[in-house]
Amino acid sequence: MSASSRPLLEVRHLATEFDTEQGVARALDDISFRLEAGETLGIVGESGCGKSVTSLSIMRLLPKPAGRIVGGEVIFDGQDLLQLSPDAMHGIRGNRIAMIFQEPMTALNPVYRVGHQLEEALLLHKPELDERQRRDACIGMLEKVGIPAPERRLKEYPHQLSGGMRQRVMIAMALLCDPDILIADEPTTALDVTIQAQILQLLRDLQRENGMSIIFITHDFGVIAEICDRVVVMYGGRIIEQAEILELFDHPLHPYTRGLLQAIPKLDTEPKSLLKTIPGMVPSLLDFPPGCRFQNRCEFAEPRCREETPPLLGEGHQVRCFRAEEFR
């Protein structure tokens, strides 16, 4: 797909704020990215950088009344989701854009059977199906996500399933209505490594089958490398770099991205050698100084970085750093 044709989803200058006890916190600032059909976009960054808030903003699921979108557009299929009526938005959620979450243990309602919770999505978005068809669709989808004996699982309660199985149920639930986009917010973080690999493989297979786009949120570059076509790197509520996956791994431009990539242990690093870490802490959203948000941890910071916010520049490979050209 060429970059010039209209993307499936385009986020433009999205800004989100939260009311907190200490004042208004700007959790997202000037977030812009595109998602092409069939593509997997990774969003990566440290805890608290705004990955989840980005996905919740797109879905208009921010906790009310504390959180609100204060600017920008989310163009999906030619319409701005932020301008849609609540009812129209109900028709999008779970139907055209579906979501899975980090905690499979708590994301399913403990008091309803798996079958009931799966069917609910169909009842909402495919009312034309009769009971038999709904059941068949659920069984078929559970089979697809690799759950053995699906008929029996339909009658079970979430607590009777393992974490990996529950995440598979969540994926089945998200994919029942054949969405155009699946937003996966750290879907494997709570699972152990072998299950994690299985789930990633499953998502890849399902994507090949139905051609959906995936927004994959994680703080793990290893996972990004396995599944993503393109990556957005976030820091302190801003995008600081985005590029094709190989381009980013081979030529990271932002000092933060370079730091992150150096912090990953590799097979060819000396065993037991000290991993490089990024010194310092992320300031709280309320204490970010003017200028570049990474300045206090950046070894290349210069006076200009403390005064002006660097713009996100570049074609294809974009970076938000005044000195990026020096690293190209």
Add this chain to the structure above:
Amino acid sequence: MTWYFLRRLLLIVPTFIGITILVFVITRFVPGGPIERMIAEAQQASLQSGGGQQLGEGGQTLDEDQLRQLEEYYGFDKPVLVSYWEWLLKVLRLDLGTSTRYSEPVWDTILERLPVSAFYGIMTMLITYFISIPLGYWKAIKHNSHFDHASSFIVFVGYAVPSYVIGIILLVVFAANLEWFPMGGFYSEDFEDLDSFWQQAEDILYHAVLPLLAYVAGSFAVMTFMMKNALMDNLAADYVRTAIAKGLPFRKAITRHALRNSLIPIATHFGNNISVIIGGSFLIEKIFNIDGLGLLGYESVVERDYPIVLGVLVISAILQLLGNILSDICVAIVDPRVQFK
């Protein structure tokens, strides 16, 4: 599951024996028992009927023989455990003995009061649920609104002021001054003459308004906050977010998903209510002159009418124990994670 409840039912037996044995022993050793009362009464009577008459030996009006007869009558002549055993055997034959005060079978006295207490108990419970669940629901949804704060104030007053005080206030204002409601009693004097069932029902309800208000005022505060807090917790739960992400409107996500989970703590509480409810509050019964079990039990303790005390205990202990099991059943119904083995 069935096995679990069978075991719970069997466990009632030792618990029941434990409770009754304790009270039985206490009745034996508390001073001022029925014989002492009778002696005192006899003394009183002989003093009044003419001071000149000679008192019996040792200043007693009852001689040794009479005393022995009385002791035998009350079973005080045998060791306490033996007479407990005899009492228990009689209870098993559904014979609770005879009231020393009314000289009537205890069963009859209790059965006379039980419907009154059950009526108030069940009505109080229904009204409490009927108010608390919707009120807690709205308070959770409108958390921090004016409605939330205003209703919290009322709930706190209901919680802080003892229900008998509320009863007295209601009585003074609405019965004595405004004369909107009767001063007390379960029904009017001419109740038997009312011809239709509906008129009788109306008469009972008319008498019930104020006492019910007092009962409910005392019980809905805890339940309302329990409901509100449970719902607030569940509103923030991940599965509610999942439901909304699935395309459910917020309201439906609450009614279909959060609500049922919020009823779990309420259901746990359900069985505990039963015995409290049947037992009633003797203070409220006293204020409104309602002949319920609470008042009966209280008066019997004061009057040392031990057969009635024990009879009321038997009834309330069994209700309490069954209530606990009922609670478990309710919880198992609403929460599939609960597995009884």
